[in-house]
Amino acid sequence: MTDKTTPAGATAARKPAAAQKRRGWDRGALGRRLGALPTPVKVLLMALLVLLLYALPLLDLPILSTPDTDFGAVLFTVASYVLVALGLNVVLGYAGLLDLGYVGFYAVGAYTVAVLGSFQAQLSWWMLIPLAVIITTISGVLLGAPTLRVRGDYLAIVTLGFGEIIRLTALNSAWLGEARGITKIPRPPSLELFEIPNLSWDGFTAFVDLDNTTKFLVFGVADQAPYYWLALTLIFLVLGADRMLRLSRIGRAWEATREDEDAAELMGVPTFRFKLLAFATGAFIGGLSGALFASRQGFINPISFPLLLSILFLAAVVVGGAGNRWGVILGAAVVAYLPERFRGFEEWRLLVFGLALLLLANFRPQGLLPPRRTRRVQAVEEELDALEEGTARA
């Protein structure tokens, strides 16, 4: 009976080709070529890439460098956007929860450092960062517990409100510094070990500039490279944790919840608990980034956390491809870096974003680097379309 029910010949013949095509789609030509390299070479390449990333502010490459702003500062901004995007990606990309008030968590992290480090108490920086992420995580749970019972559009509206509530609370509470904001936020403690000379460029010839050095590791005002290194290190840590979560049972539960919440419940997944966990994880990372921002900036006020920032964070995730950590990193880099690279463009940023998003929505709705699943579904759909067209023509 089983033999009769399956048109074995047709499917068996088509299957290998289809599988191959899917894999090709998954990894791309470059990915396949890299995957074929022997392991030591891969490790070496990875190490070189990591080294290059750390060396970026010292190299100050002319094609990448920003003519009007300190390159180290720009790199820090990019890194903090990347961190935020990774956090929002857990919420939006993995668990599928549309959070329009993500800046709220960023602000809670920043304000914790500011209030407890300068305004109301003078705790040490080493205490402040863990406190900031703990308090932000708690705020995530507090926001999530009542709101995650609503779905879709309603969640978006409630979270939108959360972002504004945080900003307005800071604006109106004397304890939080009101509109004047908070100054003298502690910087990360410095530990001067040695000096690293920077590269200087004359046209396209580079020379080592011994007068222009970066003190390792001094968190000052002028040289921003150490902040970037700190942020970059945290990004690598977050990436590691992200990967572990994604591959774990938790990651699976998020994925099922995102694809079909009721069906996930029917599989025995306590969806509410997992959504709350996603919210808390996202808040943790957002708070970390905010805390870093505050201790680099030295000064924050409510204007530092506009609604627009939420939208930019969201744009970073959506443009890059929600659900794929490399995609959102790319998205965050694009959103944070391009306006700095092309000055004058900054005033046009919103207009250009609007246009770019329209184009993206039209031609690449899944984002620049969508996750494998989205690509896989799409690849098979295209294949089916092609087959249908083929039969229609024949």
Added chain:
Amino acid sequence: MLLEVEGLCVNYGRIEAIRDISFSVEEGSVVTLIGANGAGKTTTMKTLSGLRKVRAGTVAFAGKDITTMPSHARVPLGISQSPEGRRIFPGMSVVENLDMGAYARPDRAKTRTADLERVFTLFPRLQERRDQAAGTMSGGEQQMLAIGRALMSRPKLLLLDEPSMGLAPKLIQQIFAIITDIREQGTTILLVEQNAAQALRIADRAYILETGEVVREGSGRELAADDSVRAAYLGGDV
């Protein structure tokens, strides 16, 4: 009794979807609820799996009151549902969908091979498509996946909501043959169907729902032979 439903009432807002229905499912049997669109069949199923809140009445499973228990807590007890409209995870592959089915089982790693084997024996087509994204499969294949996924939790009671919906007649025959197989392997089945003829043929006991109430009950054979039932649900002569 494996499942006992007593005086169940469920509302959608102010609309009463189910009014005071009672029925029971004996261990090892196939019980079917049949009725027209809007009779309350799917609402009953959703209530049994915990997706709908109960206004009044009780649901007891294996002697335990589960009326207010959340959905996800019912799975480890042994209730598993293949929902209406299949509701497979479209972005996951066939195997990943099946793995989700075993999510609630603490010993899933040990029994995975055997469980997959069992599903693939029932549905050889799924094995051929094991790495295909589920959302790209045909309706019939998705239905097979939904049933297979529900079996992965090794349920005591399998709730099947409209397994024949939207399928070609030949496939419907096949699905019903497989349902019989599953029962013979020892799983109790509660089946909701619009395809009354097929459902009554394999059911030990059947309940007919009309506008949220049970209007008839009896053995499958009895109801299939009843003239009024034949006229209303089986299109006269079958």
